[in-house]
Amino acid sequence: MRTSTNHSAKPDRGVSASKRVEAHLRHAIHAGKLRPRQRIIEEDLAKELKVSRGPVREALLRLERDGLVVTTSRRGTFIRDISLAEIDVIFRMRAKLEGMCVRYMRESPSNDPEALLGAALKRLKAAAAKNSEDQFFNADMELHRTIWKAANQPLLYRTLNLLMNPYIFIIARAYSSRLPLTHRRDSHEQYVRMILKTPLDKIEIEVERYFIGLYSRTFEQNPAFPGFDGGPLD
Numbered sequence: 001m002r003t004s005t006n007h008s009a010k011p012d013r014g015v016s017a018s019k020r021v022e023a024h025l026r027h028a029i030h031a032g033k034l035r036p037r038q039r040i041i042e043e044d045l046a047k048e049l050k051v052s053r054g055p056v057r058e059a060l061l062r063l064e065r066d067g068l069v070v071t072t073s074r075r076g077t078f079i080r081d082i083s084l085a086e087i088d089v090i091f092r093m094r095a096k097l098e099g100m101c102v103r104y105m106r107e108s109p110s111n112d113p114e115a116l117l118g119a120a121l122k123r124l125k126a127a128a129a130k131n132s133e134d135q136f137f138n139a140d141m142e143l144h145r146t147i148w149k150a151a152n153q154p155l156l157y158r159t160l161n162l163l164m165n166p167y168i169f170i171i172a173r174a175y176s177s178r179l180p181l182t183h184r185r186d187s188h189e190q191y192v193r194m195i196l197k198t199p200l201d202k203i204e205i206e207v208e209r210y211f212i213g214l215y216s217r218t219f220e221q222n223p224a225f226p227g228f229d230g231g232p233l234d
Helices: 016-030 042-049 054-064 084-107 115-128 133-150 152-172 179-195 202-221
Strands: 069-072 076-079
Touching: 016 042, 016 054, 042 054, 054 069, 084 133, 084 152, 084 202, 115 133, 115 179, 133 152, 133 179, 179 202
Parallel strands: none
Antiparallel strands: 069 076
């Protein structure tokens, strides 16, 4: 199965073939061109990107290490599936860590949270007005990373990036994109308003409550999206 019809891994000076294959696959996953449970055929991918199968295998090993693909004996390599139970854990971990980031951001005298988040929210609303899923997704991640960075806690920032990067793209493409952009825009506006106005001693619990509610609205009410039913890979 081909990974893309419009993108190829063009040789870049100083970049190894396996790194080019890895970048190509990551882009295809992030852009939703490769979906959960979709099979990656090494031979087809090698032909498409004009490389040997060795670099493809090396790239797939790194992606498997990062949790983006899974290889099963006698069946092949597939884009990682994520169970609802795993997504629940990811949301709860993110809720606690982002709640801490919000508190640190609010406590820092050098921050102007209203200006920082206002600018990020403006870009998100502009993407929604254009009805652009890609721009909205990028603006969404930029808004949250603005919070993580403004906390000025490098360990928290690294941990959140490590937690979110392998999964957020798969989750967002398979689930969040099925909710109307206007709904997601309004939800983010409410979130920003909440984290700016909630008393500091209650902010972490309110952030946790927000993400638990988001999980419930996004997943528990729509549990049967293709590729996430907990069954075996096809």
